[in-house]
Amino acid sequence: SNSGQAEDKIVIGIDDTFAPMGFRDESNEIVGFDIDLAKAAAEKMGVEVEFQPIDWSTKETELNSGRIDLIWNGYTITDERKEKVLFTKPYLANAQVIVTLADSNITNLSDLAGKKVGLQGLSSASDALNSNPISSEVEITEYKDNVLALTDLKNGRVDAVVIDEVVIDYYMAQEKGTYQVVDESLAPEEYAVGVSKKNEALLEKVQKAMDEMVEDGTAADISEKWFGTDKVLN
Amino acid sequence: MSLIEVAKLKKAYGDIDVLKQISFGVNKNDVVAMIGPSGSGKSTLLRSLVHLENIDGGSISIAGDYLVNEGIYAKPPEIKKITAKMGMVFQHFNLFPHLTVKENLEIAPKMVKKELSMVLEKRSRELLAKVGLENRASAYPAKLSGGQKQRVAIARALMMEPEILLFDEPTSALDPELTGEVLQVMKDLAEEQMTMIVVTHEMGFAKEVANKVVFMDKGEILETGKPNELFDHPKNERTKLFLQRVN
Amino acid sequence: MSLIEVAKLKKAYGDIDVLKQISFGVNKNDVVAMIGPSGSGKSTLLRSLVHLENIDGGSISIAGDYLVNEGIYAKPPEIKKITAKMGMVFQHFNLFPHLTVKENLEIAPKMVKKELSMVLEKRSRELLAKVGLENRASAYPAKLSGGQKQRVAIARALMMEPEILLFDEPTSALDPELTGEVLQVMKDLAEEQMTMIVVTHEMGFAKEVANKVVFMDKGEILETGKPNELFDHPKNERTKLFLQRVN
Amino acid sequence: MSIDYMNTILRPMLEGAQVTILLFFIVIVFSIPLGFLLTLAVRSSIKPLAWIAQAYIFVVRGTPLLLQLLVICFGLPMLPGIGEFLVLPRFMAACIGFVLNYAAYFAEIFRGGLLAIDKGQYEAAQVLGMNKWQSFSRIILPQMFRVALPAVSNESITLVKDTSLLYAVAVPELLHFAQTAVNRDFSIVPYFFAGLIYLIITFILTIVLKKLEKRMKFE
Amino acid sequence: MSIDYMNTILRPMLEGAQVTILLFFIVIVFSIPLGFLLTLAVRSSIKPLAWIAQAYIFVVRGTPLLLQLLVICFGLPMLPGIGEFLVLPRFMAACIGFVLNYAAYFAEIFRGGLLAIDKGQYEAAQVLGMNKWQSFSRIILPQMFRVALPAVSNESITLVKDTSLLYAVAVPELLHFAQTAVNRDFSIVPYFFAGLIYLIITFILTIVLKKLEKRMKFE
């Protein structure tokens, strides 16, 4: 790490509003699937871990600046990002999906034409929507985080939100009957851990720990805890 | 009957009696000089006449109409009509700084009496000529000397065509060199038979121009008389003392 | 030899010659009253003596040492030593508002001469008694009247034990009732043989206390003389005119 | 740096600057009269009105504008019962937040302005026969504005910079687009352009206001 | 509302408030002396120094603090070559941004304070034999601080509110935790608590500063 901390500590950048991957529980503790996974990985790597909540829109900048060592919070692999950061192998499948209120009459992608769509700024949701032709026919609003986008969906300021499938699954389990997901998803994608291009050694260490966790079932246990099933890729 | 008739006028601030049962009259064409030490109540008396202060008892009548009768004030429209007969010139001029000299003169008659611009322009030109400022009509007050400001203030008061003009120490905020020009304008007004009450420290002016001098101290009128009498043979001890001190 | 010797002193602001080849001398124990119309250069002359103004030509010597010799100033430490012989009292007192009266008196000798607190306290007590303010030592200037402020300013100047005291219109910012107390302190100083130059509009003081009157106009000294001579029989036309106007 | 690249990053920023400028004018136009009404309320002889106005000013000036924007934009719709009627379009919500905030600041400025006007001005107007409304509108108000203008100018320049808070309520403006470009291109250059645009806006505003102040000097 | 719930949401906010207060003190302690040095630089007879100081003040006062924070925190590390040495810990970067920003404002305030001091004060000190340094440090400076204090007070209250910008550079503070709680509980209550905490801080600060102003009145 070149973030000034000791060598045996890694700083992980997270978005603390990104449930269920990383968020704050009722007692303000940072919890989530990625949090547990990262803690287990750190244990295997024999390093201490610190979670640094960041503004998601500045995550690559944060990484590049060395203030954080890893981006690990439902971080989607995209071609653009590959140019800026190193990725581990993907560990979770995800898709960018379109969420509306339960009583909405938007049922497929083309219904979005002329509607207002919200999403988290500078996220892969934004990339996914922009690479779909429908993006030229919708009015996009970029929010600081997913929760604000969903809040405004409920407020009625937007008609739909583009969001990570895992995230909306979590919310739909929490708040039954509020949302519905349009069948047609925008793009399938995969989560991985992002590492600075300057730090290949760390990438190897993390990859090794991940592989071990998949082997010995640690990852599967964590997945059971958060999703009820084993969704981890191997 | 007197033009101004004040009877048993009383005024207090909290426990302090500022005016104690004051009575006096002013006839048409009188020029009254009001003198007395600081704090004696001269300003308060003058301000009571134009209803800038509310009095606590007594009567004031102007040209036969009661502004306040035994402590009871007339109705607001009536008050307005009565006080409109008086103009007042303040120690610190109180010109409106955001208006030119001409606008300062014309704003009140335009808004209050709804007079025509043409009429007002003629009158303001005449009055500015009278106070020797015909060429400063479009200047803002900030550009005038103290003496010029006070002459504009006098012209502004005259624009409302008052029957009586009140002056509260019109020259005491001026440099000594500048008092002359203001006193000259006041002399001219006296010669034109304007009724005036002038609170002043200018004994010279009081002697030369006034036909009546009133000496006040501690909220009372102690002595009234013709200038020569009062200045040369004051009867009251306090008057004597005061005149010694200022000379 | 004179205590102060000024020769052919010249000073200009841009194109305007404010002091035109002025020469004069002041002897030990002289009390010089300097009079003249506004803008005649009195303040500039006084300020040149203590090096608050840089002159453009001529010489100033104090107690035999040249502050400036034919336009060439002495070296800074020398200047400091020479000007330390003079104290100055300003029209607007210029007391330090954030310091008490006592601190105003003691700060300069403490910092400049590094004198001991004990010595300073004794001297400041004496001087405050002398100007009649022994009981105001711990007051801040804001709490003093104008006359009291000016007396503190005089005491402050005396703390540095100057041989010469310069006054620039010491009473002209004061209410008339308050000038007396300041003039009294100055009279006392004159009686103790302090050498003083006083720019003043107080003709009474000039007549009573000064042993020499200097009349300046337009950057020149037009007339110098004993008070009675100059006031009662002015030789110069402009002096006559000026004296007429101020009386 | 190619012209093309400059064009790419400048175009969205200039669009964002339009939002900035639009917000600026909306806030100035509405918050100045509202602030003035607040001043009147504070000086009102109806005590409860005066208290409410004072409390309002105290709360608004004592909390961050950012918090106020979040409350209006995301908080109000959460109110039980009436919340659903308080879902305003985002830009409008932001405008309301800014106007309500700046009105409190302007109210304080105007209050100071009124205090600075000599009592003699009221008296002169009264003695000349003007009624309360005439003397207030023709004598007091114009002078109050002149006295308050320098402080109003300062506040407007602060406003230009405060528009950057729009990004917190997801209204895309100048700074948002700069940040997008910085993230995309991994370059600090867009920040400098953004700074330059802000500087140009504040600079022009300063000049205009100085001119206005000069014209209001009445000399 | 249960005590438990209040406890849950207040605890992180109060932790956040500690960051707010820490930042406040750091900025005050460093930006006031720095601002004073800037004032001296602006008044310096070394022309290039005066120009640089003036340009600095112009740029800092003409652009949003938010932009400055982003540049220092995320922009500097992108500079080619030296960038990697400019990666400061987030909170330190924020402190530096605030200090540099507030120093410019304080510099303007102090400049005004010096202008307000009568020339006679310098002259009296000179005639009494004090040298430049003595008269500056003992006569001019204390008076300048007294004159500047009300403006400094205003600026410090603004600072308390500006600390909410910390959330933009991902330093979790009061407002960030309020927002987390709002999002989680879908309730507007945490915003009100946050507002209350800000009000309490600014209120206490106001009282302390008024006391200080009174003591500095020299009466």
Ligand SMILES: Nc1ncnc2c1ncn2[C@@H]1O[C@H](COP(=O)(O)OP(=O)(O)OP(=O)(O)O)[C@@H](O)[C@H]1O
């Ligand atoms: N608003 C006020 N509240 C309380 N006392 C007042 C007020 N106005 C005037 N006074 C007091 O009333 C007394 C008379 O004041 P007034 O101004 O009438 O005196 P004056 O004769 O005009 O004095 P001056 O020559 O100083 O103008 C004074 O003792 C003054 O302190």
Ligand SMILES: Nc1ncnc2c1ncn2[C@@H]1O[C@H](COP(=O)(O)OP(=O)(O)OP(=O)(O)O)[C@@H](O)[C@H]1O
């Ligand atoms: N800093 C300056 N710059 C330009 N002109 C100046 C300056 N100071 C003084 N003067 C001019 O020098 C002339 C003499 O001024 P000075 O103050 O010495 O006169 P004075 O005799 O003391 O007058 P007063 O009685 O008004 O104090 C005046 O014409 C004045 O305008």
Ligand SMILES: [Mg+2]
């Ligand atoms: Mg009076």
Ligand SMILES: [Mg+2]
């Ligand atoms: Mg002078």
